[in-house]
Amino acid sequence: MKALCWEGKGDIQYEEVPDPRIEHERDAIVKVTSCAICGSDLHLYDGFVPGMKKGDVIGHEFMGEVVEVGRGNKKLKVGDRVVVPFTICCGECEQCRRGYFSVCETTNRNKELADKMFGHGTAGLFGYTHLTGGYAGGQAEYVRVPYADVAPVQVPGTLTDEQVLFLGDIFPTGWQAVVQCDIQPTDVVAIWGAGPVGQFCVRSAVLLGARKVIVIDRLPERLTMALAGGADVAINFEDEKVLARLNDLTNGKGPDKCIDAVGLEAHVTGSIDSMMDRAKQAVMLETDRPHVLREMFMACRPAGVVSVPGVYGGLLDKIPFGAVMNKGLTIRTGQTHVNRWADDLLRRIEEGQIDPSFVITHTVALADGPEMYETFRHKRDGCIKVVMKPDGHAHHTGNGHAKVRP
């Protein structure tokens, strides 16, 4: 079959790889009908996530049709249409039973490696590093889904791929980031990053009833999309001083809740400290560029909540932890516990509360994936979210740009 493979920093290739097979009786094989590129994939692309190997099949946002089911799998049958959450979970361990699926204690088959890196390993993830199990990913024609009797979400035929695909990652991610903030009707919420995750944070904050939603980015097309989704104020950090503006907007108190939807690759020339971080990364004195964390800790209202869906990988410098401690901030973070929210969010899509397809700007054939990594990476051509079709037929969506390669 064909798949997108990681061949090194900045090098994604559309390659022929062996077809996946059932390896365990709870497995299923899914024929992918749609998959997407995530901001997390960019961290792999840019070489900031340790534990990648050449030839790894990448991608963790995918859905499709079940074409084969292991003997012990009582939940799925051939022909089922499923969205597959990016977190692989067993459903039985203590963390899974708590609903903390992204820290499942059984599905990471490289737990020892991860224990060394993070103190304790976390759940297995599709198409990500070997620190999270090194499972082949979903930017492919077929995927082997381990523990397939737990996470996959069955979706009705009345909804399109585009409407349900993001149930596997970015919609629940934006939702959990906001839920973790425990939104009150009086809250001012500030969201850093208006990428796909930031966009779902904005809509979740609106649905969950925040008084005022502020979004921060530098790309006008993303800020406009955030305003369309109900954000009240957009701050372009290249044109304005973020901290000063946030204080102006809150009578000097600071936002009650702050969300980092940017992660470890804060824009290099966005600030002096990010440039210093970039230099330290080059000489291996630091792994991440945590500008947004620094800014949030300074901005957040005392006793407020800082929620971090943005991904970080290793060691961070010059974090104003004095501000965190003295202001009594609560920090909540983590890979998303997708299954905790997916059914409820599916219901909301069915009821017409939200249609997640708004975020798709590019639909292409999987073969065009390598080129689209470049486009998404450099935010060219108004690119916000790329959906790929392994069968080669691109479907035009919204006023985005569709490319077809038969």
Add this chain to the structure above:
Amino acid sequence: MMTKAIEPVRHAGSRGTAEIMAQGLGLFSIALGAAELLAPRKLARALDIEGQERLLQAYGLREIGTGIGLLMNDRRAPWMWARVAGDVLDLATLGAAMGSSRRREAVALAIGSVAMVTALDIACARALSQDSQHEERWYPDYSDRSGFMRPAEEMRGAAEFETPPEYRASLKTSEELPRTPNAANRTD
């Protein structure tokens, strides 16, 4: 309802930050150059490369040159790349000294510092070059992509969702009514 505010984008790019960084590096260049030019003996002794004082003074002049270039010019990118080239020369010289010097620790420290500055110079030079390329950036209008069927204002609070107990926050609003009576003392 609150007014929507989006600042018009004057230019895409991050001239500001890279420019400030370039000025800082320009000043640094001049200071380092002055030290090499005026106290070459001290430096040579510290690194145990005595006999190379003239070379150090020449490097000092080079540093001062690029420093002034960076501070006096509006187009800083070429000067920044000149700094990068100078860094490479410095690293090569220090690398050679590593073999013969009896003060290897001092040389290693110097190499480390120069490497850090080199990385900074490269980041800055890149940013300056990129800025001049992306002065005009086309972007589409996504103002019709709300994701909601009804106007976004009407969706505020539409979720009717109860925060799970473990995600309740410590911040309780004092000036406004809490969502439920006695919320401040809620223990669940």
